[in-house]
Amino acid sequence: MRQSQLFPKTVKNAPRDAVALNHKLLVRAGYIDQLMAGSWTLLPLGWRVVQKINQIIREEMDAIGGQEMLMPLLHPKKIWDETGRWDSAAEIMYQMKDVGLAFTHEEIVLDLVRKNNLSYRDLPLAVYHFSIKFRNEARASGGIFRGREFLMKDLYSLHTAEKDLMDFYEKCKQAYLKIFQRVGLEAIVVEASGGVFTTNHTHEFQVVCDAGEDTIYYDRKTKTGINKEIVGENNKNLIEAKAVEVGNIFPFGTYYSEKMNVNFTDEDGQQKPVYFGSYGIGQTRLMGVVAEVFHDDAGIIWPESVAPYKYHLIGLNGKGDDVYKKLLEKGVEVLFDDRTDVSAGQKFADADLIGCPYRLVVSDKTGDKIELKKRSSQETELISIDVLR
Amino acid sequence: MRQSQLFPKTVKNAPRDAVALNHKLLVRAGYIDQLMAGSWTLLPLGWRVVQKINQIIREEMDAIGGQEMLMPLLHPKKIWDETGRWDSAAEIMYQMKDVGLAFTHEEIVLDLVRKNNLSYRDLPLAVYHFSIKFRNEARASGGIFRGREFLMKDLYSLHTAEKDLMDFYEKCKQAYLKIFQRVGLEAIVVEASGGVFTTNHTHEFQVVCDAGEDTIYYDRKTKTGINKEIVGENNKNLIEAKAVEVGNIFPFGTYYSEKMNVNFTDEDGQQKPVYFGSYGIGQTRLMGVVAEVFHDDAGIIWPESVAPYKYHLIGLNGKGDDVYKKLLEKGVEVLFDDRTDVSAGQKFADADLIGCPYRLVVSDKTGDKIELKKRSSQETELISIDVLR
Numbered sequence: 001m002r003q004s005q006l007f008p009k010t011v012k013n014a015p016r017d018a019v020a021l022n023h024k025l026l027v028r029a030g031y032i033d034q035l036m037a038g039s040w041t042l043l044p045l046g047w048r049v050v051q052k053i054n055q056i057i058r059e060e061m062d063a064i065g066g067q068e069m070l071m072p073l074l075h076p077k078k079i080w081d082e083t084g085r086w087d088s089a090a091e092i093m094y095q096m097k098d099v100g101l102a103f104t105h106e107e108i109v110l111d112l113v114r115k116n117n118l119s120y121r122d123l124p125l126a127v128y129h130f131s132i133k134f135r136n137e138a139r140a141s142g143g144i145f146r147g148r149e150f151l152m153k154d155l156y157s158l159h160t161a162e163k164d165l166m167d168f169y170e171k172c173k174q175a176y177l178k179i180f181q182r183v184g185l186e187a188i189v190v191e192a193s194g195g196v197f198t199t200n201h202t203h204e205f206q207v208v209c210d211a212g213e214d215t216i217y218y219d220r221k222t223k224t225g226i227n228k229e230i231v232g233e234n235n236k237n238l239i240e241a242k243a244v245e246v247g248n249i250f251p252f253g254t255y256y257s258e259k260m261n262v263n264f265t266d267e268d269g270q271q272k273p274v275y276f277g278s279y280g281i282g283q284t285r286l287m288g289v290v291a292e293v294f295h296d297d298a299g300i301i302w303p304e305s306v307a308p309y310k311y312h313l314i315g316l317n318g319k320g321d322d323v324y325k326k327l328l329e330k331g332v333e334v335l336f337d338d339r340t341d342v343s344a345g346q347k348f349a350d351a352d353l354i355g356c357p358y359r360l361v362v363s364d365k366t367g368d369k370i371e372l373k374k375r376s377s378q379e380t381e382l383i384s385i386d387v388l389r
Numbered sequence: 390m391r392q393s394q395l396f397p398k399t400v401k402n403a404p405r406d407a408v409a410l411n412h413k414l415l416v417r418a419g420y421i422d423q424l425m426a427g428s429w430t431l432l433p434l435g436w437r438v439v440q441k442i443n444q445i446i447r448e449e450m451d452a453i454g455g456q457e458m459l460m461p462l463l464h465p466k467k468i469w470d471e472t473g474r475w476d477s478a479a480e481i482m483y484q485m486k487d488v489g490l491a492f493t494h495e496e497i498v499l500d501l502v503r504k505n506n507l508s509y510r511d512l513p514l515a516v517y518h519f520s521i522k523f524r525n526e527a528r529a530s531g532g533i534f535r536g537r538e539f540l541m542k543d544l545y546s547l548h549t550a551e552k553d554l555m556d557f558y559e560k561c562k563q564a565y566l567k568i569f570q571r572v573g574l575e576a577i578v579v580e581a582s583g584g585v586f587t588t589n590h591t592h593e594f595q596v597v598c599d600a601g602e603d604t605i606y607y608d609r610k611t612k613t614g615i616n617k618e619i620v621g622e623n624n625k626n627l628i629e630a631k632a633v634e635v636g637n638i639f640p641f642g643t644y645y646s647e648k649m650n651v652n653f654t655d656e657d658g659q660q661k662p663v664y665f666g667s668y669g670i671g672q673t674r675l676m677g678v679v680a681e682v683f684h685d686d687a688g689i690i691w692p693e694s695v696a697p698y699k700y701h702l703i704g705l706n707g708k709g710d711d712v713y714k715k716l717l718e719k720g721v722e723v724l725f726d727d728r729t730d731v732s733a734g735q736k737f738a739d740a741d742l743i744g745c746p747y748r749l750v751v752s753d754k755t756g757d758k759i760e761l762k763k764r765s766s767q768e769t770e771l772i773s774i775d776v777l778r
Binding site: 005006007008009033035036039040041042043044046047050065067068069070071072073074075076094096101108111112115116121122125127129132134148149151341 | 394395396397398422424425428429430431432433435436439454456457458459460461462463464465483485490497500501504505510511514516518521523537538540730
């Protein structure tokens, strides 16, 4: 991508109302734009980051047998009435006369499944989608941490027996830890309350981060802990920290399927309620957490796995076009600062702000070599184009 | 993908309320499921088809300089009030107190752009997204042709002058024709009215199809025509046909940007309104049109470019596992009917219904060869695995 054409330009100052660091950094660097409180456009750079996060999630969900699909966002009231959540979740669900907006999909996926008369042979079954969620948040804030509208991957699993559900639940927990690791984050598995989802305890994945809204108590060695909301005080001398929730998993058992009459035919022809779990990760929030965790005074420092571009090529003295074209031919991901109306200093500042993992410079001084610098380091070296991939 | 695990199973009978052929075929074959009138889940097979359509669109939009991003679905009333469309489009827009649901994004993209103080150097600019659209359709019907919620790619372009807008408009028209051609469809460029978008005439892309809701008059040679809605009668002895709209493009000029004060700084420092166009394709509808156009009595016949899988491998007599694994290793797309509780006849019927372009059979009779049959042909041949790619 030629930076002269990239929309939008970086901006020097953060929005006046921005408090959260992710808000300031991601807006200034041109990753996101706020339409209204809690509602964001993912700009071209931000959308690239989210697509990379999506692809990591997709690979790990497919690896545990998930089937990707896409469920609707307008939900009929009468299905939500079956579980009582049209009323019990009314505070966070946008509701019109006979339809509400998706804040989660348990009822919808169970309605889909029960139409298909499952037999024990069809189970276990795991389906997931990448989709928008709407939540009528009074306290929409924290940059993209808490939105009225945000992206989520939610997976739903169905089983013939509790043991099978819990085996899968553990498998999914491990898949989630792998996802966060691939994104560059260390996640702590935390016991928490189930909110509007369940009266049982559930597991959250929390990343330690000053901007987090949760307080957790955790053990550094096992990377497990407990959310303050369910214990009140630090009962086991664990480390106390502010943290932000990046995922959560819910083993519902037969609670929802009994309310909605979602059964499968057992080996002996009997109808039995399916065991059910759900598993969510918020990708837009995840992008914000990565920006909060990986930055310095000059800007963001993306882990390579989720960077919008691996290389940021800076052309000075009108140079760089040949190198850019060669890198494209090699299939290398590169953002090329080809601007002619901007100073070298501004280009370097923008590269630091945008935060691609590697900066390349081509100028009168570099001859037939290229100057390479890691975003996270101060050292530069001269390299040949052949080593880039 | 192993068909024993694929959700859901095919069904013998179409839903009782299904009238449209795309509805019957796509539901029976397990591509889509109806949540309520005009609202569909894209099941794993259907989602694969839509993702292939998306990728074709993405490549052609990138080729004309489009930058992909993602805009929100909840829109503030106050922005829609600026153009008067909060009121004029109230019939089709889902509206709550101070927010409405996206039925298009002209106002939203213009609000985004004006915050960024564009100069003539930043133009032309073209941004697009793949996103959900909501329309409060009284006559939600025709299978997935007319939904209350559906997928759309919409691109928006901004220019310094009318000529530049119209040059891009023509470029986008050609890109659209290429997209429909790659999807396997012959589209006719039809002059039409602008609906709630503009009082000017616009261009629609129509595919001749008995299930279409539009009537067009067209010339077979030039593949251009006119929508009956703007002429009333066949004025030029053109062919009259039922057709379905698969895309439309709108050259708005400065109509919206003047209402919303969306300006750019000209070379001499003057503020001038941007020239603006928008360009839409509905992908879920497109999947339905392909199913309507390409089918026989036994089921769908997907063009290879948008088929959920290129090959449908049928294993008989417990065979096929080795071939399946080898194809996966080669990176070949294959749906493997590994079911052991289903007759050969049922497997063949399902393959015809699902409609992958090539059927492969491995059985006691095929020895170390594989039987290959095109979905669109009756002839079979024995081939070696090496020729498959």
